[in-house]
Amino acid sequence: MIECKNISKTYKSGAAETKALKNVSFKIKEGEFVAIIGQSGSGKSTLMNIIGALDVPSNGSYFLDGSDISSLSEDELADIRKKKIGFVFQSFNLLKRTSVLRNVVLPLIYEEMDKKKREELARKALRGVDLSEDHFFHLSNQLSGGQMQRVAIARALVNDPAIILADEPTGNLDSKTGDIILKTFIDLNKKGKTIILITHEQSIAEYASRIITLKDGEIIEDFDNNEKSKLIPILKNK
Amino acid sequence: MLYRDLLEETFLAILSNKVRSGLTALGIVIGIGSVVAMMSIGQGATADITSNIQSLGSNLLIVSPGSQGGVGSNVRQGQGSAQTLVLSDSDAIKENISSAVSVAPTVSTKKQVIYKTNNTNTSIYGVDAEYLVIKNLEMEFGNFISDSVKRNSRVAVLGPTARDDLFGENVDPVGESIKIDTQKFTVIGVTQAKGGTGFGSSDDLIYIPLTTAQTYFTGSEVLSNISVQVESEELMVVAQNEINTLLLERHKISNSEEADFSIMNQSDIMDTVSSVTGALTLLLGAIAGISLVVGGIGIMNMMLTTVTERTREIGLRKSLGAKRKDITMQFLMESIVLTVVGGVIGIFFGWAVSWLVGKFGDMTTVVTFSSIFLSFGVSAFIGLVFGYYPARNAASLNPIEALRYE
Structure with a gap:
């Protein structure tokens, strides 16, 4: 599903060059739940931008669903994002003063889907993240943090993308709400969604079934977490 | 993006900041209104004078004494003062x-x-x-x-x-x-x-x-x-x-350039007068046009502020798959809708002003369809011109930086 081959990314500012990624290679299969972990400056944000088709690598190839997208134009990348990737951000990025339903519908507006069909899909996605119907017409800024993040996840799910890309999704939430959000990801993963979680906290990465650790732009560890994650209490309680 | 959705987004965005949108549109209302009112005064004066000339009689030639300013006679005498x-x-x-x-x-x-x-x-x-x-x-x-x-x-x-x-x-x-x-x-x-x-x-x-x-x-x-x-x-x-x-x-004059009389044709008078009143109308319209330009700058200013304020939203929309064209259209539509709405209100405003001037100002005013179409076209054009730069700015934002914008 995802294959990165010798990916490098170099930022130039003036004469100084920063190598954010150095020869990174890995594969992610369909249905995996992968955490990419690293301290700030490790290159995890750069990697997320490339995986999320927001940016292209300076060198190397990135295959998404078998096609090389490492040299596409801006608008072609937008098309890839629209069809294949669902983003979940640390700060939710919901449209303020806009209803929950309209926020979730937003990606489908760019797909030029008709109104009735897209609202149906939005309702389904919202039910999928356990948000009650009463909230559908609330304005996004009237919700709690956890609710907002669930709306954001519903928005990421609504166009049925191949990958959910979550960038520090619990960073702005308390640990209890964070747990609920992470549990939502585990549920989605069980339903077959590929999930990539970017974080700097080991405790959050532990929820994933595979942990890729980045340091100074290189992968220093690629760890199968399957056995261990079964021990996480929240899963045992389920 | 479908046009229906585009319009819906536009109206939601405009209504989410009513006061600012209203004040910006007001600039256009005043601009278009004054163009319509001023042109109506100019065209009213033209109509007035034209009907006066026509009331002189039809198919009229007027023979007046005095030279036509031929070779060697640089000094023209006042009309009617010659006794020829x-x-x-x-x-x-x-x-x-x-x-x-x-x-x-x-x-x-x-x-x-x-x-x-x-x-x-x-x-x-x-x-x-x-x-x-x-x-x-x-x-x-x-x-x-x-x-x-x-x-x-x-x-x-x-x-x-x-x-x-x-x-x-x-x-x-x-x-x-x-x-x-x-x-x-x-x-x-x-x-x-x-x-x-x-x-x-x-x-x-x-x-x-x-x-x-x-x-x-x-x-x-x-x-x-x-x-x-x-x-x-x-x-x-x-x-x-x-x-x-x-x-x-x-009069025993062999060279027609030395004639001691002149013959004016009604249409000559009309031509002269209408060129003067045409210039008057243009002048009035141009003065009012300045306020229209100022209104346009107001639109641009507001759109630039809006784009800055909504940088994160633009980043989000891009991450959801919005293309350059989608973002450009969204912001361009906002400025066009603002100017067109302002323009339509302005036309009624200008019409009302010209009616009041006609009623109480002892002046003939004529609001013509051409001046209405002209102002409407100008307002849409202003929306397009002054909205294009902010919209292009928005569309060219890098999604990664836009999402990180505080």
Whole structure:
């Protein structure tokens, strides 16, 4: 599903060059739940931008669903994002003063889907993240943090993308709400969604079934977490 | 993005900041409104003057004394001050020019006129019966000077304004006597008002028989001008040339550039006047146009602020798959909708202002469809021009940086 081959990314500012990624290679299969972990400056944000088709690598190839997208134009990348990737951000990025339903519908507006069909899909996605119907017409800024993040996840799910890309999704939430959000990801993963979680906290990465650790732009560890994650209490309680 | 969705997004965005959108649109309302109002005043003045000229009579040629400013005569004399046109010239035109239906020789002078304690200083026109026909005059009271009026008889026909000044409004003064300069005259009629003020007004004057005017006031055969009504519009040029040849011959002038008279054609007057009023309309429109440009800058300012404020939203939309075109259209549509809505309100506002000016300002105002279409087009164009730069800025934002923007 995802294959990165010798990916490098170099930022130039003036004469100084920063190598954010150095020869990174890995594969992610369909249905995996992968955490990419690293301290700030490790290159995890750069990697997320490339995986999320927001940016292209300076060198190397990135295959998404078998096609090389490492040299596409801006608008072609937008098309890839629209069809294949669902983003979940640390700060939710919901449209303020806009209803929950309209926020979730937003990606489908760019797909030029008709109104009735897209609202149906939005309702389904919202039910999928356990948000009650009463909230559908609330304005996004009237919700709690956890609710907002669930709306954001519903928005990421609504166009049925191949990958959910979550960038520090619990960073702005308390640990209890964070747990609920992470549990939502585990549920989605069980339903077959590929999930990539970017974080700097080991405790959050532990929820994933595979942990890729980045340091100074290189992968220093690629760890199968399957056995261990079964021990996480929240899963045992389920 | 579907157009319906685009419009929905646009209205949601505009309504989410009502005060700011309203104030920005107000700039356009005032701009478009003043263009419509100013153009209506300019076009009203044009219509006014045109109808005044038309009220002079149709298919009219006016022969005036004085040179046409030929070679070697840099100094032009004031019109009517030269004394080269005489009554026999008028008689010759009447006899020799077959296409001349009526010929009306006129002398004019300005005199003090007195009735009891009222007095006014007004134009005295010495005319004959044909003048009535040529100038399309109609009578309110009494009769005009006719062929049965004896030579040198001291009778006068008043224009309505002169009547108002001397006798008061709506009074029938027929049979009363007035004093023009030192001579006593009997009033035999009052003409109907032809409307209009200033140039071409035939309301503020007094008509007396031509012979009387020449005997008592000018003391010579000299005429101020000769009005010639031509049979049809097609014959205007022919008649003008024939009169020119005839008068050159009579005045014994071989070089037509040294002619001591000039012939004005009604359409010449109209051309001159309409070029002046056209310039006036353009000037008024241009002054109002400045406020429209200022309004446009207001739109651009607001859109730039909006784009900055909504940087994260733009980043989000891009991450959800919005293309450059989608973002450009979204912001362009906002500015176009603002200016078009402002423009439509502005048209009504300008219409109302021009109506008020027409009603209370003693001025004719004309709102034409062309000025409405023009302003509407201009407002949409302004939305496009002043909205394009902010929209392009928005579209060219890098999604990664936009999402990180605080």
